[in-house]
Amino acid sequence: MTRDNRFITAVRHPEYLEDEMYWYDWRDCYNGGERYVTRNLKRFSSRETDEDFKIRKFFTPMPTFAKSAINDVRNAIFQRLRDIIRRGGSQNYMRACAGEIGGVDNKGNSMQSFLGIDVLTELLIMGRVGVYVDMPKLAGFRTMADEGNARPYCYYYCVEDILSWQVSKPEEPGDFQALLLRDRGIDYNQGFGQGIKLPDGNGYTRYRLMWVDPTDGMVKMKLFDEEDNPIDLWGNDALTDDESTIQLELTRIPFTMLDIKGSLLKDVHKHQVALLNLGSSDVSYGWRSNFPFMVEQRDMRAVGTHLKQFVDDDGTTVTSDNSNVGQDVRTGISHGRMYDLKADPPSFIHPSPEPLMASIKLQEKLEDDIRKLVNLAVQNKIGQRAMSAEAMKLSDQGLEAGLSYIGMVLEGAERRIAEHWSSYENKDPAKRQIANVKYPDRYSLKDDTDRIKEAQELSALMYTVPGITVKKELAKNIVTALLAGKVDTETLSTVFTEIDKADYATSDPDIIIRAQEAGLCGEQIASIALGFNENEYLQAQKDHVERAKRILEAQTSVKQQAQGQQSPEQASFENAAARGVKDMSTNNQGGKAERAQATDTTLSDEKKRPVRGEGKSLKKGQQ
DSSP: OOOOTTSGGGOOOHHHHHHHHHHHHHHHHHHOSHHHHHHHOOOSOTTSOHHHHHHHHHHOOOOOHHHHHHHHHHHHHHTTGGGOEEESOOHHHHHHHTTOTTBTTSSSBOHHHIIIIIIHHHHHHHSEEEEEEEOOOOSTTOOHHHHTTOOOEEEEEOGGGEEEEEEOOTTSSSSEEEEEEEEEEEEEEOOSSTTOOEEEEEEEEEEEEEEEOTTTOOEEEEEEOTTSOEEOTTSOBOOSHHHHEEEESOSSOOEEEEEOSSOTTTTTHHHHHHHHHHHHHHHHHHHHTOSOEEEOOOOGGGOSTTSEEEEOTTSOEEEOOSOSTTOOOOOSTTOOOOOOTTSOOOEEEOOOSHHHHHHHHHHHHHHHHHHHHHHHHHHHTTTOOOOSHHHHHTOHHHHHHHHHHHHHHHHHHHHHHHHHHHHHHOSOGGGOOOOEEEOOSOOOOOOHHHHHHHHHHHHHHGGGSOOHHHHHHHHHHHHHHHHBTTBOHHHHHHHHHHHHHOSOSOOOHHHHHHHHHTTSSOHHHHHHHTTOOTTHHHHHHHHHHHHHHHHHHHHSOHHHHHTTSSOHHHHHHTTGGGGTOGGGOSOTTHHHHHHHHHTOOTTOSOOSOOOOOOOOOSSTTOO
16 A cells, blocks of 8 residues: 555654665675675576576676675674673673573574674674664563563564664763664464474564653554554554553663664675676676587588579489578588688687686686775774775775774673663662673774784884884784784783883894803893793703703713823813803813814824825716
8 A cells, every 4th residue: 555654653763764775685695605696697688588688697706896895894893792891780691692592582592603603794784784672571560570571572674675764862871762673584484383482484573663662761562463453562453542552661662773874895896797797798608608619611602593503313403502602511629621722621620718818807806896985984984085996905094994993883882781681680770780881993904914924023123213112012912913803802901011021132042042142141131031940050051061961971082082182171171162152161262272282293104194184975877
């Protein structure tokens, strides 16, 4: 039936009407599937037959680049939701947020999965989504404690079902003064007996009108069917105004609307339509046309309708109808062809690949543009714009700020959800346990390669600026680049504390070892900077001395000691450097002197210097 604004179910908010015509395209672009192909694949021209179009549609690949770009943004935010801090809420709320006692939606979902999987995905695709906090109907005015396991739970509304609303004035409590929602449900077949109810393929639609009554400040609700008739909670006709009006023991409408002012697919859904049709065209071309065929030279003067072909039995001649000019021939490795003496041999030709290559390059550009435009849409949520392709490559900060903006929208929504939840649990505002919610401050789309590159660049900068404070701040930035989003905020805070307390500004092994050898830092600091225990250097000193002694003893000449030329102590320490133990040498030049004496031939009959020659090759048969 025709409807106008005299019917409550026909009322629509101006913002609802603004993008209503595009909602189906955005949702279809993300969902994809055969329905998307059917709606968006177009014929080449009127010359393409129904059968050809049907076959081409069967082979058409499905592009899902827009969906992938949306999921990248969603996952960048979702992976940080584990770092959300929730404190101060009631026991039931905190357990439900953790996925216990049925979860926040009575389906086992934690708050993280409910917001991250359902709400966030819907928000990015459509730009707006609502969350309603409901409560099982309690008899009379009994509390939740009287009802046992009764507790609030959440479910979300798609943008198509948030029909109209009136925002509360600044001096009024709550977000909304009035709200019109559309509920969609499934009818169940009840004819199987024994309480068995299964969906029968049909559904129902009802409308929920909620408002804050100015007379008593309480929330009232009415339900309507598709014909604007008031109904009760069970779908029965409500005969009187009292029967159709339901009063909730609330002063605020328990509904939260998340809005990022537009879908991320708003500027890219046509790109995917173009990709769909280009891909279909290329596949059809490759399947039907992209194969070689043989050509052979003919003297066209010998072909024509004026030439005799053969003579019939009655003596009459038959002329050609020119039907044999392009006759089929047998080809292959076992079939030969004759050709005229002065003619070129038969050859194969094929269609030019240039049109196909141009189409492929265009598709690659469209695929790249989809991801860029989705990322740019995220940046534009906070008013930042990249002016060129190069600027878009360098706009990571703007992208992270846009992700943070979406995170702030989620944070504000969860805080309002916690307030509505607590209002169901306790009617006295002074006794409500409202959870304090804090979301992460930073989000990133970078992969591990980008993170490592950024950390390496920051590490190189640490030694170009003086001052230990700035080096420690750069070290924190390196940790953030590598670990932000991969560890929780408490772990990150612990790392920052360790950096602040450290007496050194680097843990580069090469720099630390060289500084210690040059006497620029002590062994204790060097050991700690390398990650060892505080007193490990003491044990290392002892081990070093013992190892040096063992080396020196093994290298000292037993014959020298036996002949009395050197005492064991002299043999051990005077020429220790020549034995490979410089740390225990009393004469760092002793090795050179000992070498010169051993090779001196002044008083020897043999003038050939006693030095080692070239070693033998270990490769048999080779010099």
